[in-house]
Each structure stands twice: as structure tokens, then as C-alpha cells.
Amino acid sequence: MLIKTGIPTPEDLEKVYPSEERMLKGPVAIIECFQKIPCNPCTEACKQGAILPMKDINDIPEMDFEKCNGCGVCISRCPGLAIFIVDRSYSEKEAIVRIPYEFVPLPEVGQKVVGLNRAGEELGTFEVKKVQSGGKKNMTYTVWLAVPQELCMEVRNIRLGGVTHGE
């Protein structure tokens, strides 16, 4: 259960997924935000009007998937780092998952990094296709990762070597 473990359940996720048909069309935002908290920057980030305005600031974000063009502006604007973009139109075998990332060092384009699921379990190594800055002030990066189609709804984080103080 999400409230006990921090891991959203398949039932939680089902509520926020676009239709398969929409997913195959091209990049689309998936907002993995399941709790009513006072927060609304996502609604102001979206210039397409795809993230619907909230009546109450505590509302859970709602999407109009047909309006979403997958631009990804919302990814780095969400304070909870809860928005991902999935593009299943990337190739027959692979999809692109765009992930918010706030760790150093940043991965480099072409680098193979470990993909993690929502429980932090390793799913394999995948290639980084693009690294986008959220801007000097925002400081959240977006990492584009090519993953097998069947893992595009599983991979939600990456791990690469870096500075650790363990040794």
C-alpha cells in the first residue's frame, strides 16, 4: 500500500494511466500523484491546457490526455518529482521514459545506466538518449531513457555511480 511503503499499487496507477491507444500515438505525461496535498504548480506549468485547472488547491491533478503533446515542461515544475513522460511511439521495440533527476553526476548521452522501478529494484541497463536542464533556477534535470516497450511503465528512476561516502 502506497501509504505504508511509498510504492503506488497497480490500482493506484491504473487511475492515472492514459489509454493504450493514446500511449501508442506519442509522448504523454503521466502524473503519479495520488494524495490530496496543497500544491498546484503543474496546472500552471502546462501551456497546452492538458493539466486541468484545480477547483481546490488540494485536488489531485487531472489530465486531458488528448491535449497533452508530451512537451515535458511539467516534469521539472512538479515539486514532488511525480511526473513522467512516456513515448511508446519511439520504436517498435523501445519506448522513451523521461525521468526527473536531481543527482550528481548527471548521466551522459549514450551512457548505459541502471533503470530502477518504483521500489528501487534494478530492471536492467538502458541507454540515455538525452539530458535536459530544467534551467539555472529550477535545477531539476530530465533524463530520457530508452527502455524495452514492456518496461516503459515500470522504469521510474536511474542509478549510476557517483560520489558516495560509503567506503
Add this chain to the structure above:
Amino acid sequence: MKQTEILVVGGGPAGLCAASAAAELGADVLILERDSKPGGQLVKQTHKFFGSKKQYAGDRGIQIGDFLLEQVESNPKVEVWPDATCLGIYEDGVVTAEKDDKHIKIKPERIIIATGAAEKALMFPNNDLPGIYGAGAVQTLMNVAGVVPGKRVLMVGAGNIGLIVSYQLLQAGVEVAAVIEAAPHIGGYLVHASKIRRAGVPILTSHTVKEAYGNDTLEGAIICRLDEKWQPIPGTEQDIKADVMCLAVGLSPLTELCWQAGCKMKYIAELSGHVPVRNEYLETTRPGLYVAGDVSGVEEASSAMVEGRLAGISAALSLGYGKDKAPQLQAEALAELKELRSGPTGEKIMNGIMKLLGKEGAAC
């Protein structure tokens, strides 16, 4: 004796917003800040804030702190005294402070206390071993001093502070062994929990520390599961190796000055302890003495900023400033607070405030 119209005690989010709001209406303000850099807890908040644009949502706490400080420093009506600790508030209205090793007397016409809160401790054997810190202390060590606290951390408490500091430890390259939480549910925002969970940190609810161990410094802790009555379940002990333990088990309002000033105090569990009784505009039972932020009930920085603004406007208005626009500004601040507290996460705070205002059971 130093004269000022409004004295703000504490230069955190509430105090800085109170000073700006009061000065904008025309009042002269003096801020006393114990630390060498004002900003309160904002100086170490490297994560993005929630709320709405009005409370700078999406910006990081450190950026908000700098912005609020610039705002007061650019206002000639505000004087900021860093490294100045308020010592007492007396019956004749004189406030004493220590600054640059000198004992200073101040005579303000109004006082706004925005002293914030302090971290709570937890009782268990060996809780005095070096390596056991308050989570806020570790955040200061890392994000202000640039020092990592150790190699592997056990975080106790899955409220927002525990979750956020865990994330920041990971960002600093420190391993987080686990986050344990005595309650059956994660108390902080679930998006914060998901962020550290997908980085591989287990979150164990219904778990507590049985004891810590180590020769000279912390080497690990025995944790165990709790039943529905919060009693340890025998046989569920686990040994977690860690050289650092962070306690993020809640905050207590820092109310010493309110007690000493003779404000009527009330114990409200929902507001995290004894808090001064105050009216809707944050004036306490001592006329001319206002409170804002965590000292009046532990909450988020977003509401502390709005409370600060409300106290600042109200104090300035009571001195005759901004008679035309202050009532409108007060109404706006009250509406923002209501909005921030209207959801399920604000329910506890609303209940606490209703108890404090003596309106239990009344619709808010």
C-alpha cells in the same frame, strides 16, 4: 534604549514575511535573528516547495529564503539584526537582547514572535551516543556547512522532514539504510516517500528503535515492529548497521518568550504542544503581542509565510498604518491560510486551531 514600532523576533519565513508586510504599510520594523544569516529553516531547504504561486511553490526553500531576505533588506523601513538573540519580554514592554556580547534594551510598540520550533527527541537506550542527531541538525550540517554526517544513516520518522532529509542525504552521496516510522502510515507527503523508495530506500511503518549500540560512537540500532497498540512485537527485532541515526520525530513550538511575556498558553496536541492563545489575526492575550509560524502551531513553511504576513499587517494596522488597504490584505491572507489547510493534510491543523480559538465543533 533602542526604539522601534514593530519588533519581530525570529528571521525565518514567518518573521521575514511579517516584517515586509508591516513595513510595506509604513511601519518601522526591527528583526532580531539569532543566526548570522536570516532565513530560518529555509537556508537549508534545497527541495522545491509545495503550495501555490502566492507561497512561491516550485521554488526551492533556499531561493525563497534569499528572496524574502532581499525583500526586507531593500526596504528602508526594516532593520535586520543578525546574531542577535532575544532574551526576555518584560511587563513594562521592554525587550532585552544579546548582540555582539552586549546586553541591549529595546522598546517596541508591537511585538511579533516568530521563533519557530525545536526538534523533539526520542527515548531509547543509548540515545546519547555520538552519531545520533536531530534530522534538522543533519540538514544544517550537510546543506549549510557542506559536511556529510557519516556513511550510512538510519532515519527515524517518515514525516516530511524525515523523508526530505533522507532524499537530501542520498543527494549528498550518503547511504540511507531505512526510514522507520512508528505510526502505521507514512506521515509526510507520499510523493516525497515515493521519491526515496524508487531510489531503493525501504520505508518501514509500525517500526521503532528498541536500542542503539556502539562502543564510542553509534554502530547500529535494533529496531522492532509495533502492534496496533504501538507495543513492540517480540521476535521482530532487526539489526540495522548505521553510523548515523537521524531523529525526525516531530517539532515542538519554541514558546519560551510567550510564556515569559505572560501570554495565556494552551496545550493543543494537533499544534504539537503548548501554544499561545491568539485571535484570528494572531494577536495573543497580551495586547500588542502577535505570533506567527511554527511557534503558534507546527505546520508547513508555506503557511508560516502567510501567517507572518497576516501578523505583520495586523500589527501595522493596530498602529494606524494602512487603514484603507489592510483589511483587504488581512482577508486575502486568511483566505490563503484556509485554502492551504482545507485538504486532508490540513485537517489536523484546522482541528487544533478550532480548539485554540475555542470553536470546537464549529464549521470552519
